[in-house]
Amino acid sequence: MRYIPEYFEFQNPTKIIAGNQALSSLPSEVQKLGVQKPLVITDQGIVKFGLLDKVKSALGNSKSLLDLVFDKVPPDSSIDIVNEATRLYKSNGCDGIIAIGGGSVIDTAKGINIMISEGTDNLLNLRGHDRLTKPHKPLIVIPTTSGTGSEVTLVAVVANPQTHEKMLFTSPFLQPALTVLDPEMTVSLPAHLTAATAMDAFTHALEAFSCLQKNPFSDSYAQVAIELVAENILKAVKNGQDKEARYRLALAGTAAGVAFSNSMVGAVHGIGHTVGAISHVHHGMAMAILLPHVMKYNIDQMADRYAPVWNWIFPEADGSHNETNEQKTLKVIQWIHELNLKLHQLTGMPNDLEKAGVKREQLHEIAHQSLNDGAMIANPKEIDENDAFNILNDAFKI
Ligand SMILES: [Fe+2]
Numbered sequence: 001m002r003y004i005p006e007y008f009e010f011q012n013p014t015k016i017i018a019g020n021q022a023l024s025s026l027p028s029e030v031q032k033l034g035v036q037k038p039l040v041i042t043d044q045g046i047v048k049f050g051l052l053d054k055v056k057s058a059l060g061n062s063k064s065l066l067d068l069v070f071d072k073v074p075p076d077s078s079i080d081i082v083n084e085a086t087r088l089y090k091s092n093g094c095d096g097i098i099a100i101g102g103g104s105v106i107d108t109a110k111g112i113n114i115m116i117s118e119g120t121d122n123l124l125n126l127r128g129h130d131r132l133t134k135p136h137k138p139l140i141v142i143p144t145t146s147g148t149g150s151e152v153t154l155v156a157v158v159a160n161p162q163t164h165e166k167m168l169f170t171s172p173f174l175q176p177a178l179t180v181l182d183p184e185m186t187v188s189l190p191a192h193l194t195a196a197t198a199m200d201a202f203t204h205a206l207e208a209f210s211c212l213q214k215n216p217f218s219d220s221y222a223q224v225a226i227e228l229v230a231e232n233i234l235k236a237v238k239n240g241q242d243k244e245a246r247y248r249l250a251l252a253g254t255a256a257g258v259a260f261s262n263s264m265v266g267a268v269h270g271i272g273h274t275v276g277a278i279s280h281v282h283h284g285m286a287m288a289i290l291l292p293h294v295m296k297y298n299i300d301q302m303a304d305r306y307a308p309v310w311n312w313i314f315p316e317a318d319g320s321h322n323e324t325n326e327q328k329t330l331k332v333i334q335w336i337h338e339l340n341l342k343l344h345q346l347t348g349m350p351n352d353l354e355k356a357g358v359k360r361e362q363l364h365e366i367a368h369q370s371l372n373d374g375a376m377i378a379n380p381k382e383i384d385e386n387d388a389f390n391i392l393n394d395a396f397k398i
Contacts, residue, residue: 003305008215010262011172014152018181018251020243023058023142029178030065033138035096039089040066041109042100043073049188051144055100058184068092077104078159079123079167082111089116096138099176100185102197103148103157103283106141110156110174113139117173123158124167132171139176144185146249147197147284149204149257151179166277168374175261181254183246191237192347194249196284198236199343201253202229203287207266208259210298210305211378221259223312228252230313233339237346264378267370268294271388274370279358285349289356292336293395294379295329297387302380303329337398352398363392 017025030038046052052071056063070085089097089112099109114126117136126132141151150156156169189197205225208218228248235245271294272286281289295306307325309332311317323331340351350356358366367389370376376383 002216003214004216005214008213010215010217012152012175012258012262013172014176015178016152016181016254017178019247020183022180022182023055023184026055026140026180027059027062027065029180030096030098030140033096033140033177035138035140037068037092037094038065038096038098038140039085039092039094039112040069040098040100041073041085041105041112042069042071043105044071046101046105046144047071051185051188052100054184055142058182066098068094073101073105073108075104076159077108077111077157078161079111080161082108082115082123082158086112086115096140098140098142100142100144102143102145103150106143106148106150107156107158109139109141110150110169111158113137113174114156114169124160127167127169129170132169132173134173136173138178141176141179142185143179143181143250143253145189145193145197146186146246146253147200149201149253149260151176152254152257153261155261166273179254181247181250183243183250186246186250187241187243189240191240192349193284194240195233195237195343195347195349196282196288197253198229198233198249198284199288199291200284201225201249201256202233203268203291204256204260204265205229205252206291206309207268208256208263209309210302210380211264211266212380213264213378215263218259218263221255221262223308225252225256225259226309227312228255234342237343265375266294266379267297267376267383267388267391270373270376270379271366271370271391273373273375274366275353275358278362278366278369279353279356281353281356281358285356288340288343288349289351289353289395290391292333292340293391295333295336296394297383297391298379298381299326299329300381305380306332353392353396358396360396363389363396367392
């Protein structure tokens with residue numbers, strides 16, 4: 001019988017426009033939101049690879065909407081960048097934000113929106129869970145990767161360069177007003193980043209579906225995301241110009257974002273965040289490497305939550321009636337290992353922590369610090385430092 005919690009909440013206020021030519025709807029949507037002078041937030045890679053120009057050409061006569069551009073967002077959004085862009089927003093009397101980019105760009109835009117909408121000059125005062133108090137200015141997101149889900153989530157992560165911390169903000173006010181998913185915006189994403197971001201989306205969905213805070217609505221979004229990643233990740237990696245695969249991966253990333261934003265993630269993210277912080281491994285790559293090992297750790301208590309995934313990944317397969325939930329879960333784990341190996345062979349993406357640059361002597365520190373990560377409490381099986389170390393040790397060298 002389907003698991004339904006005694007109480008849960010579900011919210012997705014973000015309007016989603018998706019498909020080929022979706023960008024052409026932007027002028028009328030911006031108008032509906034009452035935005036006349038948006039600040040565009042992006043990074044120099046987006047400008048250099050012509051993605052800003054792609055949006056401009058899709059806007060035709062309305063391209064002046066993109067006249068005011070802040071393009072200095074670094075790979076990890078930081079409080080200093082948020083402050084600098086906020087000054088630009090204020091000095092130009094802007095009334096909304098258009099974010100064009102990946103997770104760091106979107107998180108920067110959310111950080112600016114906190115500063116403006118809350119009327120604060122210090123972002124630090126509002127970090128944490130549910131500290132924001134007012135509806136925000138319209139935030140329009142045009143993602144250029146398919147994975148973080150930040151285009152629909154209630155989360156923003158902004159780095160504090162003074163303390164080397166990643167500050168977390170969560171609030172329903174952070175959910176963007178509009179997201180535009182146009183495959184034209186992801187066709188030039190390199191193969192290794194296509195692979196890593198898609199595995200991040202897959203992990204969001206799988207953890208949302210199995211974690212302690214799951215609910216039937218987040219489950220539905222998670223299922224869509226898992227099916228779409230499984231069907232399309234190798235197609236998009238092998239041929240970046242495959243717009244159908246790109247479109248489907250974009251939908252997967254967003255669906256997975258809605259799923260985990262309304263449930264939670266788990267130990268793959270808890271340990272993976274710490275692998276990123278200590279060993280500077282790309283987030284999606286850390287997810288891909290750790291996912292099968294965390295599932296193996298959870299399997300004795302959670303096989304019934306993992307087993308449905310088998311049917312979504314292998315919709316044509318026979319014999320499911322004869323297999324136990326544990327056997328199905330082991331097949332899913334094996335499929336992920338094989339997928340990681342293919343992605344490694346096709347793109348060079350590391351499929352173990354050693355190849356990702358983690359040092360064996362860092363494993364104890366990662367295990368220790370990962371217990372402080374908020375995602376750990378939603379993992380379906382309790383996890384201590386020794387367990388976390390064993391997971392890391394298993395993932396160290398394949
Ligand atoms: Fe993630």
